[in-house]
Amino acid sequence: MTKKVLPLTIGLLAISFLRAQEISPSPSASATPARAVRISFVPPPLEGKVSLGVYNEWGQLVRVLHQEAEFDEFTIGADALSTKWDGKDDYDYDLPAGKYSARGFLVAPMKIEQISQTDEAVFIDPAPPVRIKLVANPLENNERPTIDLVAGYDDDSTYIQTLDGLPLVTVSKLDKSSEVAVVLDLERDKSLNMLVRTAVTREFRITGITKMMAFDCGQFELK
Structure with missing residues (x-):
């Protein structure tokens, strides 16, 4: 009796093992290491x-890596501030390996005031970029740089941004209006005027916009 049971038991174990291999999912590929x-x-x-x-x-x-960030949002070293970039774009997609660079602006506090509001429909014409000459950065030994600024907005706020899309200064908060239009103009006294049209049209004056300094972080390799 023992001799008959032993081969039968071994056979059942073998069948169970083969079935388990068929049912068990194969190991998934390891995740791409974080860059x-x-x-x-x-x-x-x-x-x-x-x-x-x-x-x-x-x-x-x-990638907009930092927008209107305080110094304590960076790692403070002995002689520099530092941050990390994960190799992704603004939509959380991995970017290809290659050469990249980083640069930015330090923006001093400025005065932003709403000067008018109307419920009437106001047509906003597209406007050319506003060209501004900034304060020279003494650490980079360069002349006063010139940048082009335009109005921008997202789901939450309107802001002044560089022509290539880097937000610099928040001007106003937005309601949940489905239609938004913004435009930026330079006044004779060097202040900026922004019109923001949602359900109502508001006008803002921004002074002190030239109190910015540009800086360059140099080039680096993304692997």
Whole structure:
């Protein structure tokens, strides 16, 4: 009796093992290792907030890394501030390996005031970029740089941004209107005027916009 039971038991175990292999899912491929690039810079000698972008080798903005950030949002080293970039764009997609660069602006506090509001429908014409000459950054030994600014907005707010899309200064909060239009103009006294049209049309005056310093973090390799 024992001799008959033993082969039968071994056979059943073998069948169970083969079935388990068929049912068990194969191991999944290991996840792609996280890519992290350390970006550091010496902040310009100016009180304010930092907006920092990552650019591809063609000079296109691919990631807004920091928008109006305080210094304590960075890692503070002995002689520089640093941050990390995960190699993704603004839509959370991995970017291809290659050469990238980072640069940004330190923006001093400025005065933003609403000067009018109307319930009447106001047609807003597209306007050319506003060209502004900034304060020179003494750490980079360059002349006063010139940048082009335009109005921008997202789901939550309107802001002044560079022509390539880096937000610099929040101007107003937005309601949940389905239609938004914004435009930026330069006044004779060097202040900026922004019209924001949602359910109502509001007008804002921004003064002190030239109190910004540009800085460059240099080029780096994404692997």
